[in-house]
Amino acid sequence: MSDSVENDKTGGNKLSETKLAEHKTAEKPKEYETGPIGLDIGTTNIVVARNRAGGSPATMKQLNAFFAIPKSKLTAKILSQNDIMYFARNGQFYIIGNSAEEFANTFNTETRRPIESGLISPREDDGLNVIQALIKSLLQPPKKQGEPVCFSIPGEPIDGNSSVLYHESIIKRALDTMGYSSISINEGFAVVLSELSGENYTGLGVSMGGGMCNVCLSYLSVPVFSFSIRKGGDYIDSMVGKTVGEPATLIKTIKEKEFSLLREPANKIETSLQIYYKELITYLVHSIQQVMASSDRMPRLGKPVPIVLSGGTATSAGVKELFEKSLKGTRLPIQISGVKVASDPLNTTARGALAMAVSEEN
Ligand SMILES: Nc1ncnc2c1ncn2[C@@H]1O[C@H](COP(=O)(O)OP(=O)(O)OP(=O)(O)O)[C@@H](O)[C@H]1O
Ligand SMILES: [Mg+2]
Structure with missing residues (x-):
């Protein structure tokens, strides 16, 4: 999958080296760069939660969306100057995260989504690259090999014949490849851990x-x-x-x-x-x-x-x-x-996943 990611001239030729300028509205991890991580990979948002000294968990999020535009040297320069996250693939630039929505609104069209109704589509090859790139924009590689990450997965859907196994395996592989030691948590259970x-x-x-x-x-x-x-x-x-x-x-x-x-x-x-x-x-x-x-x-x-x-x-x-x-x-x-x-509804799942990661570490 990453083999087909092209050199974008501003980064390398592999996804791990892809240019990922932090969007200007994205918060950057500072004092909470190590320790257990809670990760919520949702249809709309990807949220990371980490403990920080003497306060409630810090959370960061990006929209789980992308927007493809034609590749050009001039566009690459402008995107970089404006701190817009993107990577190049198949002759296109993929703008990812919060910036994708701004682009879609400007062009009066819709963003594309890597996840539909809660699950990664096995047919959407681009989607996997986007999710990996977004995870990398929120999570730096671990300082120590095997740092714990707990990520949320949906329960089995009662309406439809999709399985959660493919979705879970793909995310686990992406995190383990980054050097984390990942475990999954059911999203509803994460809510219980966070709130009850x-x-x-x-x-x-x-x-x-x-x-x-x-x-x-x-x-x-x-x-x-x-x-x-x-x-x-x-x-x-x-x-x-x-x-x-x-x-x-x-x-x-x-x-x-x-x-x-x-x-x-x-x-x-x-x-x-x-x-x-x-x-x-x-x-x-x-x-x-x-x-x-x-x-x-x-x-x-x-x-x-x-x-x-x-x-x-x-x-x-x-x-x-x-x-x-x-x-x-x-x-x-x-x-x-x-x-x-819940007190913080958009971050509840990530906070619950963090609670699980912490309890697994101790
Ligand atoms: N202030 C708000 N009022 C109403 N709806 C909102 C508000 N903020 C976000 N939403 C809606 O919440 C949804 C996104 O919620 P959330 O981030 O919890 O989903 P997700 O975890 O990414 O997705 P899922 O768990 O279904 O895979 C979107 O439908 C969005 O429109
Ligand atoms: Mg969710």
């Missing part, structure tokens, strides 16, 4: 992301079951876009900036957003019920357990209320003590 220490890691961790929703029920830090549905924020954007005849990217921007599920919709887009949020949450809660009903591993819990919602899609005002409403109309085999939204 006060409840002895007992409860339901839910991550509502861009491509998926992931769920894990944990009892005293033991995962009971986990699964995913291949619908999330992207599904809402694309369905609303189709309904109102606007690009999904525009819907995403509106959804992230101005939207609330708690007030009356002001226009067609908001009406449509409310409809598809409701559809997604109803489907998610129904899936939780179905999986619990069919699981032969359901523990007999003495007391009600909490649900934590995390992920970017849980950040819209009113998601918690909609989830609670849907839960009220659903009979679950366990009692729920309450629903809360």
Whole structure:
């Protein structure tokens, strides 16, 4: 795969030497360059979490996206001058990370994604190069061989026949090749580790992301079951876009900036957003019920357990209320003590993965 990466004249001819100018908005690792790492490779974002002395974990993220443009010497110079991350391949420059979205918006088109609905596509060769390049932009090679990295993987999807194994193996190989010692963690379980220490890691961790929703029920830090549905924020954007005849990217921007599920919709887009949020949450809660009903591993819990919602899609005002409403109309085999939204929803999975990496090291 990296054999076909071309010399871009500003770097080498292998991916590991590819020019990866740090985007100007990207934070740079400074005082937390060593020690265990939590890594969340999501459909929308790649997030790294590391401990730093005397504070909460530091997180850095890049958009998991790319945008291909024709290769030229002049463009190479301009991209480098503007600290835009890219690499050259097959006669094109691949702009990666946050800059890719700026380019796509400027050209009034969409970015391409290495991961679709939570999983790396075995058919998308470019995607693997992009993910590797993005990981390298966020994680320098380890100072010591075998430094621990814990990366998140989705639960097996209940809707569709895709497997998580290929996705997991590819990411593990990329990290191990960099000199890390990698282990994986289920995304829903990472949410439990990040948010439910006060409840002895007992409860339901839910991550509502861009491509998926992931769920894990944990009892005293033991995962009971986990699964995913291949619908999330992207599904809402694309369905609303189709309904109102606007690009999904525009819907995403509106959804992230101005939207609330708690007030009356002001226009067609908001009406449509409310409809598809409701559809997604109803489907998610129904899936939780179905999986619990069919699981032969359901523990007999003495007391009600909490649900934590995390992920970017849980950040819209009113998601918690909609989830609670849907839960009220659903009979679950366990009692729920309450629903809360994680304190830092976009970084929860990476923080949980970090907690796992730390516990594995000790
Ligand atoms: N302020 C916001 N309001 C509403 N939605 C948001 C906001 N910020 C981000 N999102 C949405 O959250 C989603 C991305 O969330 P997240 O980063 O948790 O996903 P991911 O982990 O990359 O994807 P996945 O776990 O599905 O593979 C996108 O659909 C994005 O539009
Ligand atoms: Mg996620």
